Amino acid sequence: xxxxxxxxxxxxxxxxxxxxxLLPLLAVIPVSLTPSRMLAMPTGELSxxxxxxxxxxxxxxxxxxxxxxxxxxSSVISTVLALTFSLGVWMFQPRFTAALxxxxxLPMVVPxxxxxVTLYFLxxxxxGISSFxxxxxxxxxxxxxxxxxxxxxxxxxxxxxxxxxxxxxLAARGLGASVWERAxxxxxxxxxxxxxxxxxxxxxxxxxxxxxxxFITSVNAITLPRLMWMGLRDNIDPAIAALSVILIIITxxxxxxxxxxTRRRAAA
Amino acid sequence: xxxxxxxRTGAALLMAPLLLFLVLAYAxxxxxxxxxxxxxxxxxxxxxxxxxxxxxVQSVFIRTLRIAAxxxxxxxxxxxAITVVWVRGSPLQxxxxxxxxxxxxxxxxLTRAFGWVALLSNRGLINTWLQSIGFISEPLTLVRNExxxxxxxxxxxxxxxxxxxxxxxxxxxxxxxLAARGLGSSRMRTxxxxxxxxxxxxxxxxxxxVFVFSLxxxxxxxxxxxxxxxxxxxxxxxxxxxxxDWGLGAAISVVLVVFVGALMALVFxxxxxxxxx
Numbered sequence: 001x002x003x004x005x006x007x008x009x010x011x012x013x014x015x016x017x018x019x020x021x022l023l024p025l026l027a028v029i030p031v032s033l034t035p036s037r038m039l040a041m042p043t044g045e046l047s048x049x050x051x052x053x054x055x056x057x058x059x060x061x062x063x064x065x066x067x068x069x070x071x072x073x074s075s076v077i078s079t080v081l082a083l084t085f086s087l088g089v090w091m092f093q094p095r096f097t098a099a100l101x102x103x104x105x106l107p108m109v110v111p112x113x114x115x116x117v118t119l120y121f122l123x124x125x126x127x128g129i130s131s132f133x134x135x136x137x138x139x140x141x142x143x144x145x146x147x148x149x150x151x152x153x154x155x156x157x158x159x160x161x162x163x164x165x166x167x168x169x170l171a172a173r174g175l176g177a178s179v180w181e182r183a184x185x186x187x188x189x190x191x192x193x194x195x196x197x198x199x200x201x202x203x204x205x206x207x208x209x210x211x212x213x214x215f216i217t218s219v220n221a222i223t224l225p226r227l228m229w230m231g232l233r234d235n236i237d238p239a240i241a242a243l244s245v246i247l248i249i250i251t252x253x254x255x256x257x258x259x260x261x262t263r264r265r266a267a268a
Numbered sequence: 269x270x271x272x273x274x275x276r277t278g279a280a281l282l283m284a285p286l287l288l289f290l291v292l293a294y295a296x297x298x299x300x301x302x303x304x305x306x307x308x309x310x311x312x313x314x315x316x317x318x319x320x321x322x323x324x325v326q327s328v329f330i331r332t333l334r335i336a337a338x339x340x341x342x343x344x345x346x347x348x349a350i351t352v353v354w355v356r357g358s359p360l361q362x363x364x365x366x367x368x369x370x371x372x373x374x375x376x377x378l379t380r381a382f383g384w385v386a387l388l389s390n391r392g393l394i395n396t397w398l399q400s401i402g403f404i405s406e407p408l409t410l411v412r413n414e415x416x417x418x419x420x421x422x423x424x425x426x427x428x429x430x431x432x433x434x435x436x437x438x439x440x441x442x443x444x445x446l447a448a449r450g451l452g453s454s455r456m457r458t459x460x461x462x463x464x465x466x467x468x469x470x471x472x473x474x475x476x477x478v479f480v481f482s483l484x485x486x487x488x489x490x491x492x493x494x495x496x497x498x499x500x501x502x503x504x505x506x507x508x509x510x511x512x513d514w515g516l517g518a519a520i521s522v523v524l525v526v527f528v529g530a531l532m533a534l535v536f537x538x539x540x541x542x543x544x545x
Contacts, residue, residue, distance in 0.1 A: 024383025081286040088282030111484025113501035122297035208376035
């Protein structure tokens, strides 16, 4: 327990920072209710027309479905790759582990815009070979997203492995379990929370990815962030405000549920 | 090991898929980008020469460094203030601070940039309000300029700046503060001469994270700068998709990676990576 609580001055500054952090999230609420076709504050009457257009305009639904599909595929790819890699690191502790892990973490450290140019190079090169797997295809986007999310998945799985008691695995090994049995029946059940977290984080990162997506899509693979981007650059479409309000509400709900769950766990 | 896999083959089989994937989908194409920077449009060092001489590129580099420096100071200071409450506040204060940090952290960069557009644009919340109370007659230009970019980027990066600071503040030895107070130091003096210096590694870590992030930032400057306050990342995008001048775009990317790599190497020489997390 800290001996010294923050004093009135620190509290006052922290409140200002908190307002700064929350204000833009609150500002989208009135904008989403404007009856106007352009970005504006509602004057007098409120309207739900922009929420309706989210449901009625097929572009929004299509891009949401596409983002879900890309998110699921890239989350599966990056979780599986991260899991096998991390199991290799943990079970065998090979030489050069630090260098190999460092290499795997590169897409997380390199400025995203450079990764975007790199993946643009990759997908335009692949486009020549295969038409359903290159630039501006959903599979290409899913693969690019896997590159970007796999370092995060690897970190999460390595962290949960580092908390695992090695003696469980040694016992299994001593009793004659094969590598496959040790991995699937001993280790994986013990880190399933980490694996699920890695998969969820990969999905979320893919779902909201925009920096790389902008470089590798043009007219076909329009994910939800890409569609929002198009509506933000030119004439700002207030439907984005309605969508933002929905996304913010979902985030707050998920965080609230998560904090209740972790509190229960801590109490139990 | 009853004649199953040897350790070496086992490790190789498990680790190969990801390594192969990243070599093919990341390392190889990155070398391709490096190759572009030396070959497009003509082979040679022409693109790098252009980087050093082109006025536009130079001004974008300087603007990027300036904005990144300002954003770093703003974000780390603001993050410090809220982290103090998150780590050392009463239980209720902690819950509220955590909410204010984590909710923006999990909301996408686009939504957050849009929030600032809704707040700062000519017909946004602030201008509408100031006009309705008669404080101003013409809307203030708060967005589509450097001010908007700095505000939006700081907002995005504050949660990232919080985490290294929080871990530094958590690992701080309480007894030193008690000793300072016991020896008659005032609250203010204890904070500035004991507390802040003891969280130095957290400050360096969070400053580095924010600065490196800012250098390669694309989305927020593109939306809140409205094409008028172009930073390096947007310049790369414009060179590749609008000019199109792939060679120059690639050369800027290479320089950016080398710069960020050198910066991180420099910081890690003075601070061990472990102290940052």
